[in-house]
Amino acid sequence: MRLLKLLMVVTLFTIMACETEEKNTAASVDEQAEKFKYWAWMTARADMSDSAYSSNFQKLKAHGLDAILINTGTDPELLRRITPLATDAGLEVHAWMFTTNRPGDTVALQHPEWYMVSRSGKSCFNADERPYVGYYQWLSPSHPEARAHILSLVEGLVKVEGVTSVHLDYIRYPDVFLPIGLLPKYNLVQEEELPDFDFDYSDAAVNKFKALHHKDPRLMDNPAIDMEWKNFRLNEIRTLVNEAYDLVHGYDKQLSAAVFPYPEMADHMVRQRWDKWKIDDVLPMIYHNFYNEELDWIGYATAQGIQDLEAKDVRLHTGLFVPELSAAQLDTAIAEAKANGAGGVAFFSANSLTDEKLKVVKASKEN
Known part of the structure; x- marks a missing residue:
């Protein structure tokens, strides 16, 4: 009789333990689903009404968006006007x-x-000497x-x-190498670091480097292979x-950044090694079409x-270039990011999220 009672007690505890484990597993799954975050970049207009x-904002929130990245041209007053409208929408x-x-x-x-100044001596200050486009200043x-x-603008x-955070974009040097899909637009072939696209040979940078390393990159035969200079x-x-990062954390806020697809690529293309930064969130711009890649490259770059x-302790949210994605491709792209460990996805831009694509976002969030 005692043995039977003991078996019954053991069985009861086993059932209770299994139920607890199932609940914890379900809670963990729910928690992970809640953590997957949906962002969108947008540029503000002062002439747009409240x-x-x-x-x-209400439309974006209703379709699953969690966060909005607002470009006000570093105008704090415009940001101060718009922020409560967005936060009131959730x-x-x-x-x-x-x-x-x-x-x-x-x-x-x-x-x-x-x-900045290029190796060929061209300054980003001069309108006729800027690399690629006039807004590269x-x-x-x-x-x-x-x-x-x-830092004062930050x-x-x-x-x-x-x-919630200050979001740094163009936090790098000009493109040493353009994404391969963009080269035809500029009629360029870039198989090595070209002098017109290799920066910064300004007096400030060169003098600071010389003080540290006692050599002048302007006098090097091939500065591309000098590791100290890079x-x-x-x-x-x-x-x-x-x-x-230290500045914004002093105000109990966070720092996020839009970056190139993964650190090794960012290092090679724009002097940006973001895995070594103090940062809270990174939003790598994994715009597969810029690189003539297939949709599964989104998963590869995310995983890398x-x-x-x-x-x-840095969260990664995969940036997606919405204009070049059909609704079906957008669904696949979100799935690639999720499957490869991203903490969320960021859409460039909010204006490109058509009603059809917003339905995809909402369905993705609910699944």
Whole structure:
């Protein structure tokens, strides 16, 4: 009789343990589903009414969006006006800013010495010497006043009540190598680092480098193979990001960034090694069509970034280029990001999310 009672007790505890485990597993699955985050980039317009913004934000939230990255041209007043409209709709607000590339920056344009210079001696200050496009107006992170100006813009945005993070875009050097899918647009062949697209040979950067390493990159026969010169520029971006991180965390806010698809590629193409940064969230722009890749490359690049961040407490959210995706492809792209460990997806841009594509987003979130 005692043995029978003991067996009954053991059986009861086993059943209870199984039920608890099932509940915990289900809770864990639900928690993971809740954590997968949907973002969209958008550029603000001062002439757009509050009611129009509210309607748009409510529509995005109703279709599964969690966060909006708002570019106000680093105007804190416009951000201050729009932020409560988005948060009232249930969206997180992230203050999206152009960082080292500062097109039309009226303060910076008063200081020609703040700008990056190419190996061929062309300055991003001069309208007829900028690489690729006229809005490539790159400030040197090596110039202390240019750096201080950038950080002052970060501080202006982070002070806005309701902002979750400052979101750094163009936090890099100009493209040493363009994505292969864009080369025909500029009638370019880039099989090596070309002087017109290799930056920063400004006085500020060269003098700072010389003080550290006692050599002049302007006098090198092939600066592309000098590791100290390459690493110097990687570190100039890294330290700028780290300073921005400390600044925003001083206001109990976070730092996020739009980056190139995965660290090794970013290093090669734009002097950007984002797995070494102090950062809270990275949104790699895994725009497969820019690289003439198939949809499954989205999963590959996501997985590579996740692997490179393995030892760091940094969240990765896969950036998707919506205009080149059909509704069915968008569904596949989201699935690729999810399957390969992303913490969410970010859509470029909110304006490209048609009603058909918003339905895909909503269905993806509910599944």
